[in-house]
Structure formats: structure tokens, C-alpha cells
Amino acid sequence: MSVHIDPIEKKPVYHMLPGSRIFSIATVGCNLKCSFCQNWEISQCYPEEVKNPTKILTPEEVVAAAIANNCNSIAYTYSEPIVFYEYVLDTAKLAKEKGLKNVLVSAGYINPEPLKKLAPYFDVIKIDLKGFNKQFYRKIVGGDLEYVLAALKELKKQGVMTEIVNLVVPTLNDDMAEITKMCEWIYNNMGPDTPLFFSRFTPQYKLANLPTTPIETLEKAREIALKSGLRYVYIGNVPGHPGENTYCPKCGRVLIRRYGYAVLENNIRKGRCVFCMEKIPGIWDN
Numbered sequence: 001m002s003v004h005i006d007p008i009e010k011k012p013v014y015h016m017l018p019g020s021r022i023f024s025i026a027t028v029g030c031n032l033k034c035s036f037c038q039n040w041e042i043s044q045c046y047p048e049e050v051k052n053p054t055k056i057l058t059p060e061e062v063v064a065a066a067i068a069n070n071c072n073s074i075a076y077t078y079s080e081p082i083v084f085y086e087y088v089l090d091t092a093k094l095a096k097e098k099g100l101k102n103v104l105v106s107a108g109y110i111n112p113e114p115l116k117k118l119a120p121y122f123d124v125i126k127i128d129l130k131g132f133n134k135q136f137y138r139k140i141v142g143g144d145l146e147y148v149l150a151a152l153k154e155l156k157k158q159g160v161m162t163e164i165v166n167l168v169v170p171t172l173n174d175d176m177a178e179i180t181k182m183c184e185w186i187y188n189n190m191g192p193d194t195p196l197f198f199s200r201f202t203p204q205y206k207l208a209n210l211p212t213t214p215i216e217t218l219e220k221a222r223e224i225a226l227k228s229g230l231r232y233v234y235i236g237n238v239p240g241h242p243g244e245n246t247y248c249p250k251c252g253r254v255l256i257r258r259y260g261y262a263v264l265e266n267n268i269r270k271g272r273c274v275f276c277m278e279k280i281p282g283i284w285d286n
């Protein structure tokens with residue numbers, strides 16, 4: 001079992017309690033097999049293969065440890081929380097009872113019914129939408145794109161704040177026509193207020209032969225997303241890039257200035273832009 005305290009920006013989640021620390025837990029395993037997995041040491045193995053297994057904390061112990069460490073939220077993350085679903089559900093229920101917030105970091109490869117059961121206990125769900133091409137999903141990710149889109153629609157239906165991350169892998173899912181289609185789908189099905197990240201791939205695991213994503217590719221993708229009407233589009237894994245900041249869609253000023261996982265400036269008060277009073281979607285006050 002992995003237990004860490006992370007800045008919430010590391011998830012990445014940008015529209016909930018910026019600058020806060022989130023108690024993060026994971027067991028091993030995943031229901032997908034991405035060749036570009038960035039956490040493959042814990043995701044691509046079975047529990048019995050773990051070399052130095054640590055004690056699994058009970059849900060009560062997780063919640064108590066989060067509170068003792070001054071965290072106001074818990075993330076179910078690193079590997080794929082869908083594979084430890086019952087543990088997630090029990091812990092999230094208890095956390096909610098104790099006044100903590102819950103964040104699920106998932107690839108969304110789950111049926112609508114079990115997702116619907118999780119939804120009421122989660123404040124933000126972050127979904128990795130790995131691309132917008134069925135063949136790519138089948139061959140490189142080891143799953144079916146349709147299920148992920150169905151899960152996203154279910155989250156919209158349940159009214160859970162959803163942030164979407166797309167890891168852009170050179171030559172595999174960096175086709176701008178596909179990215180355009182993906183952005184249009186998000187706009188039409190999830191709405192213009194859905195935060196979207198284009199994250200930089202660094203070569204590893206089975207795709208160590210590919211280059212790092214060029215920054216221009218991420219910038220082009222971000223431009224497409226903004227043009228298709230999405231209001232909060234970010235560039236991930238490029239510390240210091242202006243695409244890390246949250247901008248007000250109405251007046252254009254910087255609302256949250258970031259550098260990597262650090263928050264340098266926050267101009268949101270009571271959920272609104274301090275300059276023009278535009279309402280900004282998210283959870284800004286605890």
C-alpha cells in the first residue's frame with residue numbers, strides 16, 4: 001500500500017482547495033495496461049507480487065491519519081482505485097462523515113452503475129481520457145474508449161465536478177484532428193466549465209523509445225481546446241509554463257498563478273474573480 005501527503009496540484013486537481021495538502025492512498029493494480037503508464041511499478045502488478053508489502057490501513061486508520069496530518073481531503077490515486085473499489089467506497093463514506101473531502105483519480109474504466117454508487121461521496125473526480133481514437137485505446141491502453149465516455153457522461157449526470165487529463169504521447173495520440181474531436185466532445189457532453197489538462201509525456205516503461213512531448217504540441221492542443229469553447233485549459237508537467245495558471249474567462253486576468261505544484265497567487269474570493277466578480281466553478285473554501 002502507498003500512503004503519501006501530496007499537494008493537490010500533483011493529482012492534478014486545480015479547481016479544489018488550491019495549495020492544500022491531500023492525503024493520498026493506493027494499493028497495487030489496474031484494469032488497463034497503458035504502454036506509457038507513468039506509475040507502472042505499482043499499477044502493473046498483482047498484490048502477491050509486491051516485494052515489501054506494507055500493512056493495509058483500515059478505512060478508520062486512513063481517515064484518522066488524514067485528520068492527524070492536517071489534510072482536509074483524501075485522494076484515491078497512483079494506481080487505479082477502481083481495482084480497490086470496496087475499500088475506496090468504505091473509506092470515502094467514513095471520510096465524508098468526518099467532514100473530509102474525497103478525490104478520485106481514475107482512468108474511468110468502470111460501468112455507470114458502480115460509478116453512480118461512488119459519486120455522492122466524491123467532491124472531485126479526475127479522469128484520464130487517454131485519447132480519442134478507438135484503435136489507440138484498444139492497442140496501447142488495453143481498453144474500450146466507449147466505456148470511458150459513458151463513465152464521463154454518468155459523472156455529468158450525477159453532477160460530480162470532473163477534471164479531465166489527456167497525456168499527450170508523441171506519434172500515438174498527438175493528432176490535432178483527434179484532439180479537436182475530443183475537445184468538442186467534452187464541450188458538448190461535459191460542458192465548457194470542465195477543466196482540461198494536456199500533460200507532457202516523459203519516455204518510460206514500454207515507450208522509452210519515444211521523445212518527450214514538445215511544448216509546442218501541448219500549446220497547440222491548448223489553443224484548440226480554448227477555441228472549441230472550453231474555459232479552463234491547462235498544460236501539465238511543464239513547470240513555469242503560463243498554461244499552469246487559471247485565467248478568468250471573462251476579464252482574462254490571472255486567478256491562480258502556479259509554478260509546478262506551488263500556488264503563488266490566488267485571486268478567487270468566495271468563488272468569484274476578485275477583479276470582475278465572475279463566478280468560477282470549483283470548491284474554493286473549505
Ligand SMILES: [Zn+2]
Nearest residue numbers: 248251273276
Ligand atoms: Zn475576472
